Amino acid sequence: MKLHPEISAKHLAWIEKQQMFFVGTAPLDAEGHVNLSPKGGDSFRVLSPLQVAYLDYTGSGAETIAHLRENGRIVIMFCAFEGPPQIFRLHGKGTAHLHGSPEFEELSKHFPENPGARSIVVVDVERVADSCGYAVPFYDFKGHRNGLDKWAEKKGEDGVKAYQAENNERSIDGLPSIDHS
Numbered sequence: 001m002k003l004h005p006e007i008s009a010k011h012l013a014w015i016e017k018q019q020m021f022f023v024g025t026a027p028l029d030a031e032g033h034v035n036l037s038p039k040g041g042d043s044f045r046v047l048s049p050l051q052v053a054y055l056d057y058t059g060s061g062a063e064t065i066a067h068l069r070e071n072g073r074i075v076i077m078f079c080a081f082e083g084p085p086q087i088f089r090l091h092g093k094g095t096a097h098l099h100g101s102p103e104f105e106e107l108s109k110h111f112p113e114n115p116g117a118r119s120i121v122v123v124d125v126e127r128v129a130d131s132c133g134y135a136v137p138f139y140d141f142k143g144h145r146n147g148l149d150k151w152a153e154k155k156g157e158d159g160v161k162a163y164q165a166e167n168n169e170r171s172i173d174g175l176p177s178i179d180h181s
Contacts, residue, residue, distance in 0.1 A: 004128040006049035019141045024075045025067035032173040035063035041144050045110045055111045056119040062168035062177035065096040085133035092125040116152035
């Protein structure tokens, strides 16, 4: 493993070629559940050498938002499924800016519009590290899925908000996620 002072231009070029990444968070309670979420699509941006953001889509749970509200700890991991082996991790403190907030509106200019967008997560990066990735298998990228986009378009803005109110207010451990009151 090698530590880096920041996300370099070389790192940025490599990140931009990756089709997916993973987000890890955990509650403070030792009995709580660690969460690991795969992410894809045109949803990740490097805002500066020590700040990144990703577009968070509506899902069946809202663990990441709950964990960030509680303690802010987050790690983002990229791994090469094509080309030379490589794993790249960004550890830091994150904040979820919910759809409709002034921060979301300002940050949304960095991303394509998406009807399923729930928040934009901004991470102030405290640790930049890479490692070999020799054991990561090769996979062929065939394309992005559009099921979430179709689902959100069919539900409409009010339907997506209703879904979030029903399914995203608390984490599986009972932590508050999205307040719809």
